[in-house]
Amino acid sequence: LENTHQAGLKRERRACCSAGPPGTMRTGISVLLLCMCAVGVGCLGPLRVPSVLTSALQGVGVGPSADSALPKIKTVTLSERSDLRGRSRNICIVTTASLPWMTGTAVNPLLRAVYLARRKERHSVTLCLPWVEPADQPHIFQKGVIYERREDLEHYIRDWVRSNLGFTTNIKIAWWDGVYLPVFGSIFPVGDPVVSIPVEERDVAVLEEPEHLTWYHQGMKWCEAFSYVVGIIHTNYWSYAINDHQSSLPARVGRAYVLKTLNVWCTKSYCHRVIKLSDAVQDFPNSVTSNIHGVRNRFINIGASRVHRPWFGGMRFSKGAYFIGKALWAKGYTQLFQLLKFYREATGVNLPIDIYGSGPDLNLIKARVAEEGLAWTFKGPLDHAHPNTHEYKIMINPSLSDVVCTTSAEALAMGKIVVCADHPSNEFFRTFPNCHIYKTDVEFCHQLAHSISSDPVPLSEDDRYRLSWEAATERFYDGSYTSSHRHRQNRADRLLAKAHNRMASWPWLRDTGPGSGETKPVYKAKPQKEGEVVSLRTFAMLVVLASILKGPEIVDRIADALERVGGVGGARE
Secondary structure, three states: OHHHHHHHHHHHHHHHHHHOOOHHHHHHHHHHHHHHHHHHHHHHOOOOOOHHHHHHHHOOOOOOOOOOOOOOOOOOOHHHHHOOOOOOOEEEEEOOOOOOOOOHHHHHHHHHHHHHHOOOOOOEEEEEEEEOOOOOHHHOOOOOOOOOOHHHHHHHHHHHHHHHHOOOOOOEEEEEEEEEEOOOOEEEEOOOHHHHOOHHHOOEEEEEOHHHHHOOOOOOOHHHHOOEEEEEEOOOHHHHHHOOOOOOHHHHHHHHHHHHHHHHHHHHHHOOEEEEOOOOOOOOOOEEEOOOOOEOHHHHHHHHOOOOOOOOOOOOOOEEEEEEOOOOHHHOHHHHHHHHHHHHHHHOOOOOEEEEOOOOOHHHHHHHHHHHOOOEEEEEOOOOOOHHHOOEEEEEEOOOOOOOOHHHHHHHHOOOEEEEEOOHHHOOHHHOOOEEEEOOHHHHHHHHHHHHHOOOOOOOHHHHHHHEHHHHHHHHHHHHOOOOOOOOOOHHHHHHHHHHHHHHOOHHHHHHOOOOOOOOOOOOOOOOOOOOOOOHHHHHHHHHHHHHOOOHHHHHHHHHHHHHHHOOOOOOO
């Protein structure tokens, strides 16, 4: 009887469906699917639609103006998200330094943000800078320069743009909390930089020095917080680690290889795409090599004014050679000293050269030069665009530690001859007629003699454009694009990010890394049983950490953590 009753019900349902209007069933199914989607979204929580879909969604009455917390549509591939041309995007540039610290990771990201905002796509650009407390600012800013409020520093940055570029900018400036560590000479995040960016603006993230930003990252995963993440490699950390002559050779080699592995791990975990400024740096996954930096129009205008000789006769350039750079032996001073010493021995000419720059090794460099009797004149620090540099004809830049030397690009833009080494960092510059490349000391002598006896070739319009930030932005578009048809990171990369994120949050590692101290709670280990020792895995991780970090203060802190967590006596020994 029960089976007969069920069969009757089924026949009645079929009859009702067939007797109703043709669209009734479709309408019912559509309503059911919409309800299921609503329940699914409620379970997933407030997720965001990437702005790459904004134009398509607005056509059907959906968009950020209606609801900024819509789910990501998985059919959008990384290839579509990486295409920055033709539509307005929310682009957030996160860097590790800020003006008035005149370093490459402060100036170049600022200029990139400014020129991206001026593009025809009308991108909404946010520059996310580190905020260092006033007590630490004397370590990185000029003497006597201290900013008590973030608004004052933002005002200075906008004034710098107006005075150096000749126009104002409408970029937004956000801040992440940082701490300056003298032992590293760098600023590290305290907390999670991702939270400084509003959720509705998390579309494209550009991480300047992604490895530096994520060594100790324990916040939201960048590739999950943003639709697309591009990392830009500025610094040759491998070179710094392997050439640290204050450490023994085994320590240098071990630290360099550990650092190299950690860099690959971090970029693979937190970046969809990596752009290397040159092949002077190590290999990275998902990477492309392109010089995406340019020079300010001020330098290009100086070069344009030097194309023709003065109306009343005379030379286009009235001075000889100069070198500009931070006074560190590793920043080209060692090579310059050796090359000019060899030039004097080979030709009998003690070439006079003017040196611009300041730094921690300045007194040592002066003493060594005076001892050798070389004709160097130290002029102190100076902006490269200052009128005092306009009359020089030759810039000598033998540095081998740069990834891409900004001063070489500026000198070429000003119409000067640049004598530099055959090195991957100079690969972009060798395509310019005024760049004279040498491989050996003998070739350096020949190139320098040729530069002294000849005039620079006037830059063509194409060469000037290639040096500009407009061309650099086009190269950035090309470098950011990927042809991947994936909808997200592959599973291996997501697992690596999860593992790194969890490891960075281990209490003993968190308390010994940058940013530890009063800003974070001190980890208190559980009481150890008598005779209990640290596990082999924990000990191995501490050894790896010690090989990455250097300095007695850091080593002491690691030893303290080892004794506290593992109950091991004699940890320092």
